[in-house]
Every structure is written in C-alpha cells, then in structure tokens.
Amino acid sequence: MRVPLPALLCCSAASLLLLLLRWRWRRGLWKKVKEARQRQERSLVQMEMAVRCFREQHPSVNMISILSLPLPELSKKLRDGSLPLEHVFYAYVGKALQIATETNCITEYLQESETQLRKAKRTGKLGLLYGVPVSIKDSIDCQGHDSTLGFIKNLNKPAAEDSVVVQVLRRQGAIPFVKTNVPVSLISYDCKNLIFGQTFNPLLYTRTPGGSSGGEGALVGGGGSILGFGTDVGGSLRFPAAFCGICTLKPTGNRLSKKGITCGVLGQKAVVTAVGPMAKDVESLALCMRALLCEDMFSLDSTVPPLPFNEEVYSSTQPLRIGYYETDFFTMPSPAMRRAVRETKELLEDAGHTLVPFELTNVDYVVFNFCFGGIFADGGTSLLKKFKGELDKSVGLFFWLAKSPNWLKTVLSWIAKPFVPRFSNIVRSMTANTVDEVWSLHHEIEEFCHQFIAQWKKLNLDVMLCPMLGPAFGIGYPGKLSVAVSYTVLYNALDFPVGVVPVTMVTDEDEEELKGYQGYFRDWWDRTLAKAFRGSVGLPVAVQCVALPWQEELCLRFMKEVETLVLKKNRFV
Template sequence: MLQDVLIMMPEWMKQPWSYIKMDLRVIFALACSSSAAFLALKWMGRERIKRQIKEARSKRDHGLGQMEKAVQRFKLENPGTQSACILSLPLAELAEKLKEESLSPETVLYTYMEKALIVTQETNCVRDFIPECEHQLQEIKKQKAKGLLHGIPISIKDHIGYKGHLSTCGLAHFLGVLQEEDSVLVKVLKRQGAIPFVLTNVPQSLFNYDCSNSIFGQTMNPLDHKRGPGGSSGGEGALIAGGGSILGFGSDIGGSIRIPSSFCGICGLKPTAGRLSNSGVKGPIDGILSVAGTVGPMARDVDSLAFCMKALLCEDMFQMDPTVPPMPFNEEVYAGSAPLQIGYYDTDGYFLLPPCMRRAVHKTAMLLQEAGHRLIPFTPPSVDYAMDELFLKGIFADGGSFLLTMFEKDIVDPRLKPQVTWLRIQKTVKRVLAKIVKPWFPRLASHLNALCGVRSVKNLWEHHEKVMAYHQKFIDEWRKCQLDVLLCPVLGPAFLLGYPAKILPAVSCTMLYNVLNFPAGTVPVTTVTEADEEELRCYRGLCGDPWDKKLQEAVEGAVGLPVAVQCVALPWQEELCLRFMKEVEKLSQEVRQK
C-alpha cells in the first residue's frame, strides 16, 4: 500500500530539496533580471533627461545667438546710439521720452538687449530670449493709445507664462511643454505697451533661495561672482542689478522677490496675494493655500515699482482676471507726507541676522525718527511657531512627497542636494532623528517634525485654522501698537555660492509675511563695512548651533556689498508700503550723498 501511495505522490514531494533548490535558483534569477531591468530603465531615464537638457541648452544658446544677431543688425543700421544715456534713465523718465517720441522703442529695446547679453555672459542670468519681442515692437506702433509702459523692455521670471515658451521651474520634468497662452500678467503688460524680451533663470523647483538648476546652471551675483543673486527670482535680481533690465517680474512664496533684491542691491515688492493676477504663472506645486504666493515687480528704485503697479492695476487686469479686486493704484496714498507710526525690530527671535543687517535697521529707524516719524519697538509674536508649524507644514503638507517625485525624475543640482537629502528621509526616521537631536539642536528638531507634514485632511483643516488664528494674533499686536507700517530686517548680505540649501530656515524674516499675506518690500540702505566684518567674527547667533555657524560662513568677506531693510504694511495697502519704502530710500540716499 505504501508503494501505491508513493506512486500516486507528485514528483516534487518525492524529492522536495531538489525542487526547492530549483525554485531558489529561479527566484534568484528573477531577482537578478528584475534588478538589471530596473537599473537599465533608470539608466535609460537619466540618458533621456541628459538628452533633454542638452537640447534645452542648445535652444537657449541658439536664442541668445538670435538676440546677438538682432542687436548687431540694429547697430549697423543705427550707428552712434547713446547706449549709456538710455541705460541711465529712470523708468518714469524713459517712459516719458518714449511717449513724446524723443526716443524710439527700437533704440531702447536693442540697447537693453545688448546690455542683457553682456550681463548674462558674466552671470548666466538669462534663461531664454523671447524673439517675439520684435513682433511686439511692431504691434505697439499700431496701438492708438500709448500705455504707461509704452516701449519699455521688460524681463520676466522663468515660470511666468509666455505663449510658445517653456516654464521650466528649473526642472527637466517640464522641458518640452510649451505654454499655450500668455499669463494674464504678460497680457496686461503688452496692453500697456511693454515689451517682454527675456526669461530669467531660477533654482531647481523654485523652493530655494539660490539660483542654480541642472538644465541651465548657476547664476552668479553681478556684484561678486563668488556669491549667488538670491532666489528664486535670482535671474531677475542679477539682470536688473547688472543693468540689463529696467523692470522685471518675479514671484514670492517665502522671500523669492525680496531676497534677490536684498542680495543684488535693488528694490522689490511682494504685493498682497491676489492684488496682481497669478493666472498663467506655473509652479511645481499648485494649490498651496496655507502660504500665499504672488507675483511682483523688481527694479532699481521705488518710483519704478510704483509706476509699474499703477500701470498694472488697470481695467484690463480686472477684466481678464475677475478674482483680482478692482482696486486701481491710489496715487494719493503713495504721494502722502503725513508722519507715520512705524514699528521696528532687528531680529525676529528665530534667526539672528548678521551685524550689518541689525545696524541697517537701527540706522534707518534713527533717520526716520529724525525726519519726524514716530518709531515704536515691536516684537513679532511666535515666529518659531509661524516658521515650523505654519510655513513649513503648509508648504510641505504632504511631507514633501510631491516635490520629491519631481526631483526623482530629474538630475538633482549639486547646490540643492543638502535640501533634497532631508526630503528623502522617511517620516518615521525624521521623527526619531528629531527626538535625538532636540537637546543640542532644537531648531533642527522642529524643522524635521515640520517636514513630516500633516497626517490627514482633518489635520490640514486644523492647520488652515491655525494660520487664520495667527493672522488675527499678529494684527491684534499691530493694532495694539497703533502702527501704520513696520520696519524689519531682510536676509543678507549676499551668500557665498552653495550656502542657501544648507540653511533654508534663515528665510524666517521674509517667509513670515507670506504666512500673514502682508505686502512687503525691500530697499537697499547701506553697504557692509569693515566694522561689520570685524563684529561678524564674534557672531554666535541666537542658539550657537550649526545653522548659526553656517550663516556666519555664508556672509563672510562681504565688505562693500549692499545691505537692505524690509518695509511691511497691512494687506491690500501696497501704496502705503511703497510710500514707506520711498521715504526709506530718500533718507538713505541723502545720507550717502553727504
């Protein structure tokens, strides 16, 4: 009977070990082939990305070549153009000369094109030429009424949509996707007679205040090529500071207009989100509601910012984007001269900025007081809470997973690797690391916990509620002090290349006003002195932790570079903010001219 059973048994049961060995060999072979296939696919993916990058660079170089040929053609046909005189004119004066036709739009456009080529050869700030500008040049001649920006050449940031051009956000993922129509901002600028002629470079993903990406490379600061121009509107900052653009447009969700303006020694305004249209402005992550991002102007002086806002806040803007409140520019507020109640502080209690920055705030406060304004010390409430629990958790509500998928489809720029490394750490590991480092590095612990994001939709709703509650708390403090405006630091001076990704939380001074959605602008007021540099050697920061040490290293050797301050107003009061910025600019210039 046993023999019958053995006969009926399957073959694998008679010799199980031989079959197990065979299965293990099959499993091993499958594992090896799967691994090989995965590596092959990954290699093919990287090669595809490299080809896309090579093609994008080639197109950019071709565009710059077109730009150079256009300039040379114009110069041959129009010898003796007084370029230096044109480049030195303030925006309002240039606009007036174009309106009265004592200068031609062709002369101005090709003069700025030539200068932009020189600046980008030195700094790598232009991402692409917009050849359609020559067609736009002809179009404005047909306009019956001359807009406020008639014939003014302007530059725009990489991701501000322009029909037929890329909006890369510094990511290879978006190469090959051309914009189907102009953004509302570009449409209104064209209606006002402006001529967009170049797109400018940005950091990979925009979520950094350096200006480098794996496609178009690193943009340098025109004032010191060992330093960055700030970000993410760094290409704009470099081009305007170098004289290659008279008016540019950036965007700001954590300081991306104000930091480049500070690093490059120009003026920039972050309006209240919604005051200008964001329609057609592409981001790597759209739909973030906890923290408000916005587009805004950048220029050499405050009057240019005000002139630009006056041009943009027009019926065309309100009709093309009905979500923009129909609030024309209030010239009366901007031209006001009544004394202001000005709150001020030199540190937000989260990141102590370099000595030159604190000196700039106190020096500006003293000048304002001497001019008849009332200065009131102000302490912004709970900035550490606003930084970690509101800003970071709002930006990285998903724990950074969506942004990480973008990086996985790309070649990570070396400048951003420290930042991407933190995103790649699993949430559980981040929480464990946070507990380990908390006793000696509490800011990093809070940072790691914040990067874990929110755990559910319910938590996201609670987060939105916390943001609204903080808005009210801040406004209550503002009203308690009866403030009109606020004077405070902005990050600076310009960092040495590679440092922004190592100390992302240093943007607390600017990101606060994105959380609050207050209008805020940057005005250069002084430069770094030898005394500032000497005092920097004793700098220990607020916590004496590695971030404070990195900040000290980032700004070393900056003697002679610009130092700015930040001017803030309540929501929808851009005109008052600009009026305050103008007062700061005027007083600072008077001191420098003595």
C-alpha cells in the same frame, strides 16, 4: 544549494535589461538638457545678431545715456516720441546680453518681442509702459515658451497662452523680451538647476544672486532689464533684490493675478505666494503697479479685487508712525543688518516720523509650524512627485525625510531635540497631516494674523521697518541655511505687502564685529551663517518695509521715504 544555470542566466539578463533601460532613460534626459542649453546659446546668438544689426544701422545712438534713464523718465520719453522705441529696445537687449554672458541669468530670448516692437510702432497705442522692455521669471507663462521651474520634464512643453500679468503688460505697451533662470522647484533662495546651471551675482560672481527669482535679480541688478517680474513664497523676490542691491515689492497675495503662474508646491494655502515687480528704484515699482492695477487685470482675472492704484495714499506727505525691530530672536542679524535698521530708524526720526519699538514673539513656532509645517503639510509628497523622474537629487536630506514614514520622523525628532532642537523641529514639521490637522493649522494661522494686526493697531502703526537677510551669501550657502528665511517668510504667512530697499553697504567695521557672531542657538546653522556673511565688505544691505494687507500704496510710499532719505544722506557723506 546550487542555483540552476537557466535561472541564474535569467536573473543576469533581467539585471542587464534594467541597467540598459536606466541608461537609455538617463541618456534621454541628458539629451533634452543638451537641447535646452543649445536653445539657450542660440538665444544669446540671436540677441547678439539683433544688436549688431541695429548698431550697424544706427551707429550714433548713445546706448549708455538710454540705459541711465530711470523708468518714469524713460517711459515719458517713449510715450511723447522723443526717444524711439527701437533705440530703447536694442539698448536693453545689448546690455542684457552682456549681463547674461557674465552671470548666466537668461534662459531664453523671446524673439517675438521684435515683432511686437514693430507692431507697437505701427499702432501707437500708448499704455503706461509703452515700449518698455521687461524681463519675466521662468515660472511665469509666456505663450510658446517653457515654464520649466528647473525640471527636465517641463522642457518642450510651451505655454498655450500668456499669464494674466504678461497679457496686461502687453496691453500696457510693455515688451517682454527674455525669460530668466530659477532654482529647481523654486523652493530655494539660490539660483541653480541642472538644465541651465548656476546664476551668479552681478556685483560679485562668487556670490549667489538669491532666489527663487534669482535670474531676475541678476539681470535687473546688472542693468540688463529696467523692470523685471518674479514671484515670492518665502522671500523669492526679496532675497534677489537685497542680494543684488535693487528694490522690489511683494504685494498681498491676490493683489496681482497669479493665473498662468506656476509655484513650487501647488495647492498649499498656509504660506501665500505673490507675484511682483523688481526695479532699480521705488518710483519704477509704483509706475508698474499703476499700469497693472487696471481694468484689464480685473476683467482677465475676476478673483483679483478691483482696487485701482491709490494715488492719494502714495503721494501723501503726512508723517508716519512706524514700528520697528532689529531682530526676530530666531536668526541673529549680521552686524550690517542691525546697523541698516538703526541708521534708517534715525533718518526717519530726523525727518519727523515717529518710530515705535515692536517686539516679535514665537517666531520659531511660526517658522516651523506655520511655514515649514504648512508647505510640507503633506509630508513633502507633492514636492517629491515633482522630482520623480528627474536627474537632480541635490536635496538628498529632504528626499530621505519625505520618503520616511511618520513614525520614523517622530522618533528622529524626539531623539534630536535635546542636541539639535532646530533640526528636530524641521523633521517634525515634515510629518504628513490629516485633513483635520491641516484645517486646524489654517485656523491657527488666521488667529495669529489677527493677533499680529491687533498688536499693530494697539501701537497705532502705519507701517513697519524690519531687517532683511544679507549681505549676499556665497554660492551654495542658501541650500545649507533654510532656517535663515525667518525674516521674509513671516510676511508670506501673514500675507502682508512688503518691499525691499537697499540702504547701506557692509563696512570693515561690520566685518570686524562679525568675528564675535555666535547666533541665538549656537548650532551648526548659526556657525554656517557666520561663514556665509563673511568677506562681504562693499556688498549692499537692505531693509524691509511692511504694511497691512491691501495697502501696497502705503508700503510703496514708505519705501519711497526710506529711499529718498538714504539718497539724501549719501549725497552729503
């Protein structure tokens, strides 16, 4: 049967029109990306010009000595007037520019910070963070600036007002001066998006800085910021801290306000998001929490419990009863991870603390059913919508699964179970749930939390010592190793405060022992994880310090103890 010529021409014309519309759409998106990159470049030029102008006017200022001061000492000098505000500000703008050039961690310079600096000098209102330059993760709103989450559609949509955390920082005298890079959607512990590109680890440029607060990790780890702020929904503060050799605190989910902060999957309650600080040392984190846990925080967001910083708990010197484990029996720790826990345990015991073994059970069930199942309880529909109209399709398997009907996911899960059980569980966890099933899941998570706390209290524990994934992976590996988040995401499901402290570095002996690494499942993920760990001699390895909900001060006190003992040991090595 011959197709009439007019019909054929109509079909061809329609196809050409669709191609033209698609080309124009893609061209429009790339134009927005180009404009955003130009703004980023202009930001760096503005930083360079500001620093050059300052140095010409103040050639004798010793920038290196300023950058070497820890936050508590720097803050004290700023408040007593012995160190001028502009000296500190431009010292950090200069260093941030250097680190941004090396690692691509900064997305935008907040030029109004210079106005805030001049205003602070005039008013002289001395908050706890008076004159301290601070960096802010992309997803935390700053008035007049985009919070993109790496999505092109979020460009040119500046925030109408500051997030509560940024408002409180400003009232405490801090000066937010840059925003930093994130992975697209934040659901990753790498740091790359189509708008601003890949961020690199300041310690080794072939390594990821972690994510999703990767820009913050790179900037603070490289010394370009003395205090940074990020968010954590599965380790997004802790991965960058561990990978870049710095400290962080993930508080209980609602200890600090999340108003004005955007997360990757809005509305899900199974895996709790938190906002927290990142710094080179624990005392800096404590100073930050003192500043933020104030009346301004509680009045600006009445959903935050009015719990001021408990100085008595933080400064206590009473011996601690500490639970610990070396593995979660799901992700086999690297030799350096296991050694980090063992050596820290020995240091704590020598210092008079009591260490008690704590055995984790059913971590695989928690990871697949509570964490993956909780985040993707809608079958991935919410996250899929965020990618609609975007150029970035880097998570191809996720897209395919999210678009697949429940019956196909169930069949795939059943077929894969005997051969690749972990992949089978991931597919099953991405089936869309009914409301009844979501409520049942939330109830199950609550029961798990009560059981975990009961086990904790049965052992009469104060805090917990546990591994932190590391060292830093090569760029691209986090996207292949989503299952390796087990050590961190557990404490988002439980909603416990947890901090990261670097305690050691990978040795030649660790590297040699890694040759025998096989993992618990001996599947593709375990083989890939072994490759991700390799070639890491000299990179930092951290531990996690955990406390019960709302006990951030005890968590920080434990972190400080670990940090002090490690520093003392290293002085005598």
